[in-house]
């Protein structure tokens with residue numbers, strides 16, 4: 001296990017702490033934008049996790065081409081991870097939330113350097129690759145060229161490999177002299193892979209504005225409003241379905257009875273039947289119980 | 299209004315706390331329930347995530363099905379964000395806990411606790427896990443009357459069959475397993491889930507040609523629209539207590555309030571347990587201190603008895619932060635049913651042959667309605683999810699790295715590992731033709747696994763829980779065996795592609811950190827603090843064999859409620 005105490009990260013953490021005092025202002029579009037390095041890095045994450053896939057058009061249909069960047073998944077993920085966890089300590093920003101997008105971006109750079117140092121990258125890092133991911137509303141490539149970190153320069157697969165390396169890290173940082181905050185870096189993979197996938201495939205894209213208070217959010221619940229629903233075929237949320245096939249039963253079983261809808265197991269007489277019964281309050285005997293696998297004490 | 303003193307204080311209104319509160323109140327005691335999260339579906343808090351609202355609720359008249367309909371939108375991402383363990387205020391993030399690796403703990407805050415997420419599966423423990431594994435000081439037979447009482451309160455009945463359950467049952471039967479019809483399970487086999495979800499209206503049968511609304515009073519009971527993990531307010535339009543899913547806020551909170559003896563105070567995070575030591579020996583409980591999560595103000599309430607029901611992570615955290623007497627088993631022996639996911643994908647023709655339809659449509663029916671039991675090893679259950687939760691549970695995490703980094707020759711699965719990128723998009727394009735099986739293993743309590751706190755790593759409620767979990771070799775073998783059985787069942791059911799996640803330890807079921815026989819006695823009273831009881835899943839002496847734990851946690855909480863009255867009132 002590589003223990004990685006990243007001084008770099010600490011100072012960035014500090015910067016972000018002082019700059020995210022105005023997190024709420026940022027959310028309403030006032031105040032400083034997301035750090036350009038963080039922005040480029042999260043675009044690179046979004047592009048690796050939920051890429052644009054022209055190759056799937058022929059195989060699955062044109063609706064399967066667009067990826068996460070087309071719906072600004074990267075920008076929302078930054079907001080989400082920055083707002084997502086809190087220690088309730090007032091000096092950590094207005095809501096006590098711990099902004100972690102910047103440190104995650106720097107951690108991924110360390111992982112990228114480790115990948116390249118080990119020679120485990122498949123392709124050479126290339127700054128143009130990162131710059132090509134910038135969207136129309138982003139600063140010009142020339143403006144961000146200098147802040148592109150090692151992670152964003154990797155190929156898609158190599159970016160995923162770098163994320164896998166993060167799992168080996170243990171990171172600590174000290175937001176103030178008193179608070180030691182230790183983060184198992186596994187959380188990083190969880191956030192940038194697991195959460196990003198969940199957000200993408202959920203209803204998220206359909207909101208007018210997710211950062212609104214819950215009672216003021218609206219969602220059309222319409223497949224056409226959510227790119228990922230068009231890709232999975234999920235029809236949106238429903239009040240119900242007339243999908244009942246019945247209950248499991250056999251001729252003598254207490255579980256269910258009535259007309260047979262389908263036979264599950266001819267030999268054992270297991271069927272799907274129309275009416276439900278109940279489970280049996282059976283006598284039981286456990287004295288012949290044997291452990292199928294080894295049991296360690298303690 | 300919260301008074302200065304009560305007969306009993308229950309800390310936490312989760313799966314089990316309301317059961318103990320109900321029993322105590324039925325016996326005539328005055329009970330205060332302090333809950334860290336919000337109270338959904340209650341007229342005192344019309345906007346529970348936006349405004350502090352009222353102070354406390356003492357009447358079933360406050361409960362509102364309409365508010366629950368409004369607040370439980372069933373939209374998966376929004377609801378997960380809303381329910382996961384954190385303060386009511388939507389502008390603030392989750393309460394942080396440290397968990398090893400890229401696993402996670404999934405628990406909720408709010409009246410109902412983690413049963414707000416739960417899928418209603420209410421099987422009993424495996425008898426052998428109680429009577430033969432050597433962890434429990436009481437017998438399985440002691441629990442049976444309490445199981446019966448809980449099952450009655452929660453409408454527990456065989457779960458309905460829709461396409462995904464039929465597919466699973468066919469696979470299990472073809473793989474040579476037998477149907478189980480019993481409540482007390484001693485042999486391996488498959489059966490419908492005993493679910494705490496009121497059965498659907500029979501007019502929802504596929505052959506009945508129903509084309510009406512799926513709202514109350516047109517239909518009663520479950521509406522087969524999935525959504526339990528996201529809260530499940532169905533049938534929409536129903537009064538609070540007529541909601542189909544019997545999470546503890548629907549099953550036990552209303553009768554508890556109806557006794558007239560219970561006050562529930564949400565947004566109240568208990569940070570200290572107050573004790574006195576008059577004779578200089580064993581401390582006796584005197585009350586608790588709690589902090590209002592909106593205002594930050596702190597209040598102390600006195601009581602004759604305190605019942606900790608904050609769940610298997612927060613109960614030991616509170617004990618440790620309250621500086622109660624050291625006991626080498628406080629926080630120790632954590633079991634989480636060390637789990638995994640095995641996913642099957644089908645070709646349309648094969649599906650049609652098996653279930654008469656070329657799609658499974660996992661979003662129809664109940665989330666988890668079919669199971670496979672294997673006493674001594676654990677269980678399997680089918681899982682239907684909306685695509686977001688499916689993505690994170692099935693593909694978002696793995697202890698084996700990415701699928702593209704792994705070969706699988708000779709394995710029963712075609713791919714193993716985390717999926718992202720093109721592979722993920724290709725797989726999820728078949729969302730309507732996939733079926734996920736959740737592997738839930740009978741992991742055993744080990745002292746190294748559990749909850750500690752470290753000074754300095756603190757939030758506004760004190761040092762945060764630091765969780766350690768490392769399965770043993772036997773735990774891994776049980777899980778691998780179940781994953782193989784799952785793959786076999788999926789193949790027998792005709793799956794053309796099987797994917798295994800090899801999930802990192804992820805805690806959906808969390809128990810045995812304040813075990814009966816180690817930290818608490820047979821009545822669940824602490825050995826080291828008089829009149830301090832525990833009534834949540836932390837007192838389970840082991841993982842109940844791998845069966846879903848809530849029926850056992852609630853049965854035990856009912857029993858503990860009775861014991862408290864016998865002993866002290």
Ligand SMILES: Cc1cc2nc3c(=O)[nH]c(=O)nc-3n(C[C@H](O)[C@H](O)[C@H](O)COP(=O)(O)OP(=O)(O)OC[C@H]3O[C@@H](n4cnc5c(N)ncnc54)[C@H](O)[C@@H]3O)c2cc1C
Pocket residue numbers: 309310311312313314315332333334335404405406407408409410411412413414415416417418419420527566567568569607608609610612613616666805806807808833834835836846847848849851
């Ligand atoms: C997605 C999912 C699906 C599940 N499905 C099932 C299922 O089908 N069947 C099953 O048996 N189990 C299921 N479970 C597990 C089940 O929900 C839990 O085992 C059960 O809720 C645990 O009950 P508990 O009382 O121990 O804790 P919890 O239900 O977690 O309740 C603890 C309560 O205490 C509150 N609290 C915590 N700390 C404090 C404090 N200091 N002061 C005041 N209040 C506090 C919390 O906010 C919470 O409300 C599922 C879990 C998940 C995550």
